[in-house]
Amino acid sequence: MLTRLVVAALFALLAIPAQAVMTIEIVGGASNRIPIAILPFGAKQAERASTEPKLDIAEVVASDLGRSGYFRLVDGKDSVSPSEPKVLSLPVWKERGADAVLMGQVLPVSDGKLEVRFWLLDAVRQTELKAMAYVSSPASLRVVAHKIADAVHEVLLGEPGSYSGRIAYILKRNSRYELQVADADSQNAVTITASPEPLISPAWSPDGRRLAYVSFEDKKPVVYVQNLADGKRIAVAKFRGSNSAPAWSPDSRKLAVTLSKDDTSQIYMLDIETGATTRFTHGGALDTEPLFSPDGRWLFFTSNRGGTPQIYKASLIDGSASRVTFEGGYNVSPALSPDGKTLAFVHRRDARFHVAVMDLASGQMQVLTDTVHDESPSFAPNGRQILYATLVNGRGVLATVSVDGKIRQRLSQSGDLREPTWGH
Amino acid sequence: MKYLVHVVLIGILLSGCADKPLKQASIEDRALSTAADKPVVDAAAGSVSTSGASAADVSSRALASDAGKVKDANAVETHGVVVQNPEAKALGNAAEQTQNAGKSPDSTASGGNSGQPDKADSLKYVAQPVLDPHNAQSPLAQRRLLFDYDSAAIRDEYRTLLEMHAQYLKNEKAAKVILQGHADERGSREYNLALGQRRSESVYKALGLLGVPEAQMEAVSLGEEKPVSDGHDENAWAQNRRAELLYQGD
Known part of the structure; x- marks a missing residue:
């Protein structure tokens, strides 16, 4: 506890305060x-x-x-x-x-x-x-x-709150891209890195000390890992072709990444310490958006191997893969609840993109949102809310929805907000 | 419209030679000024404003369900003219042949006539495009290929363009090109990055089949991050589903 406070204090000293303030709008609530x-x-x-x-x-x-x-x-x-x-x-x-x-x-x-x-x-x-x-x-x-x-x-x-967590997201304003970290109530925002070129796919290390993300500053996507404490960063995946979609292993030592160095977009395991890569998926289809299950036994990912983009899971023990989503022709961007039992993802229905959840045991799916350009779902540490990005009047905003779909909030700010992810 | 573009095209072909001594001065001057008004054919297509862009939500919903079927009038028109015009195509092919002949040691154009280089060169002025990607009036200034919805297949209309880029890259061994694939904004950013990668890889393979060494090329993707049109309708999306050739030194 004390360590966490000390880390937070240190972090506050080093970080540059961001100036804009977000506003929160509550849409709906418990009965x-x-x-x-x-x-x-x-x-x-x-x-x-x-x-x-x-x-x-x-x-x-x-x-x-x-x-x-x-x-x-x-x-x-x-x-x-x-x-x-x-x-x-x-x-x-x-x-x-x-x-x-x-x-x-x-x-x-x-x-x-x-x-x-x-x-x-x-x-x-x-x-x-x-x-x-x-x-x-x-x-x-x-x-x-x-x-x-x-x-x-x-x-x-009778269940934990998720007010003390931190969120990371990309803010685009005046053709500048900023990776920011803020409290879960969107206050205390600090800019971690900024670039005139796009930044996407921020991902918290499970220990909360580092962020992986994709930067386009070299005219192509390159994966970086940055320490929050001292701001130091390294390009961990800068291979020929595109490098993207970083996802942390539960022990924070590996990243699953999408690389195109040998073939079209395929998933690889990257040892952060040594930089060594091992190819994980094979075949001519697009494989991307990897995600480790919290128990480290499965890798969820998006693939169009069946003709349309769908979510699959592959065993990290023997590599065998099976399809997870079946309803509709477009299911992407998997996110898992901390207990590993619920999958959140983006589901296309009637040309609209909604956040949906699936109970992995029963396969039952539920669409949670009525917004139509939803992206990047991510669970709160308590597993009860999902943070995502959507468009309102053509502008990117962050939103949360409870896993039962009943409670919704929107966080907006001048500029475009996108690619949110909740720290654990 | 067809006529105008045709004139512009000839203008581009001819004007590339402007820095060399020319005798048909008056004709070149006119062609040049036309070309200057509209220097790059594709740039005109790229900047077509999407009047419905601000109507965002309602219209984009209606259009989105038919995304694959709706044809973008601007893209079809522009590229239809460049490619389907048989004369333009013939000019491009002729240009390539002439150039090959010029480079070849046993070509009839230069062999045995080394004393009269002026004459041989002046023959080329009529048809040969200048293959210089950094010259705004060269056909290589066209760097953009558009793609159909959810497709990485290269349209037939870009065959001549890719042949010219391939020719340049084969001639200039030191030249390097980054092939950047792009996707429209709908759906996941990471999946769109993979889709864009597919498109740049299509161009990479096509140039490879035309003899361009792999060491001179890199296929990357910018996904949906760098749209040329900020609209949220099919017209904008059609402009944004593309691949671009970025030469070293650009």
């Missing part, structure tokens, strides 16, 4: 939202004197929970922040319609660090549901706020 009151987090005088820009933790938590579609916010902004739970009158909050109340305190500890304590209370049964504390540097309070939202989500809904 039964949990009413929750989030009270201002009290702070001792010492913290008030801090030189860091003040962060309203309650505001960030409320924003996370409010836009998730699972919660209804009961206005708690105007209330004074209680110093401890026992001075809080839960019946009053129950009266105001809250089923749950979140309150907290920020206290200075040694080395200029802050301790954030919070209590989640059940206003109906008048009990304490959770009490916890995080210690962080003042610069990482936003991370703490997202983690509190995760904890509240998990206690009240």
